Amino acid sequence: MTDRDPIAAARAQWISHGWPDAADGMALVTSVVRAQQLLHERVEATLRPHGLTFARYEILRLLAFSRQRSMPMSRLGSLLQVHATSVTSAVARLETQGLVERLRRESDRRVVLASLTAAGEELVERATRDLNEQVFSSPGLDATQVRDATRLMSALRATHGDVVDDVTGA
Amino acid sequence: MTDRDPIAAARAQWISHGWPDAADGMALVTSVVRAQQLLHERVEATLRPHGLTFARYEILRLLAFSRQRSMPMSRLGSLLQVHATSVTSAVARLETQGLVERLRRESDRRVVLASLTAAGEELVERATRDLNEQVFSSPGLDATQVRDATRLMSALRATHGDVVDDVTGA
DNA sequence: GGGAGATTGTAGGACGTCCTAGGAATGGCG
DNA sequence: CGCCATTCCTAGGACGTCCTACAATCTCCC
Secondary structure, three states: OOOOOHHHHHHHHHHHOOOHHHHHHHHHHHHHHHHHHHHHHHHHHHHHHHOOOHHHHHHHHHHHHOOOOEEEHHHHHHHHOOOHHHHHHHHHHHHHOOOEEEEEOOOOOOOEEEEEOHHHHHHHHHHHHHHHHHHHOOOOOOHHHHHHHHHHHHHHHHHOOOOOOOOOOO | OOOOOHHHHHHHHHHHOOOHHHHHHHHHHHHHHHHHHHHHHHHHHHHHHHOOOHHHHHHHHHHHHOOOOEEEHHHHHHHHOOOHHHHHHHHHHHHHOOOEEEEEOOOOOOOEEEEEOHHHHHHHHHHHHHHHHHHHOOOOOOHHHHHHHHHHHHHHHHHOOOOOOOOOOO
16 A cells, blocks of 8 residues: 655645645645755765765865865865865765875965875766766756756755856746 | 855856766756755754754654554654664654653554654644744745746656656646 | 964764664464 | 564664864964
8 A cells, every 4th residue: 555645645734734824835845855865865876886975976076176186175165065074074084085185285274175186086087977877867857847947946045045046047 | 256156167067078968967966955955954943942853853743643643663764754763763862852752552562653742742833833934934935936846846756756646737 | 573363174972864783573384 | 383584673883964162373463
């Protein structure tokens, strides 16, 4: 006996308990949480054979895009929108794996530069190829839906203070 | 000096590095992850004064909806789509807080029933009221966008194997 | 110079999630 | 009747996230 959609069921409960004005918002929040969970699982499964998690992959990816193959810890945190201590622990693991090394900037010795090693550079390219093939090129919606959904998520981000380009939707 | 939208920037990098077919999918995944993070932060901020997290709130909410005010651990896990061990640790904390108690079902002594206490029942109603007022009734999109976004997230869930009602969109 | 205040990063702790392993209770099958 | 596969739950560990300190370093201004 298969259960019904838990989110649709929760929405019905919300209405029958006298919270109709909040029911759609509840369903939206719950749907986004669940969609993120499913996408995250696919991404993690793809990265696992490479010994990476998404958090660590994102750091390698940013470093590989940068000119110097290195970046201050604080800049990683602000670009990835995570707490500084999360960056510290992720970079510590990447350093243990030999994918990144820490350098202290001479002109300002407070700054720690996370710098990609040759091994890190090779790994991030292989991992990116797999992610593109196994997740990003077929995320589970058709091209129109992908564009619409991305635009709606951007609008949501914008109302929460994120800097967002292109909400108007050309 | 404000940075540009990190997701739009990543999408541009994807295209210029020769991965145009994956760029939109990457942007979608990243947008969903970020939107979830923002909504999750608002929800957690609302629940914190009540001494709850979203994970524990969801358990209390399900129990309060159920007839007996109780439910097997395994059912909580399947409804919430989380690992059984996550349920164990959340219920353990709720028990410490005096919001839930564990009962063993007599007819099948393998089953542990998580059962709402009077304190838990009161708390979940107060927490729900705050969530409805502070998050769910104004999730950050207008009514049309909320409906569209929920429908797209449902389609995404459906392609990943979730049981989903109402994808067709009346 | 030299101290006050900012900025940058790390340490330690709480919590949630997953995984693997394993202990109890049930139910079926020889 | 008794053994075993299944089901249900918990224990312990890895990882990511946040928070509150705190240490090191830089900057500014007296």
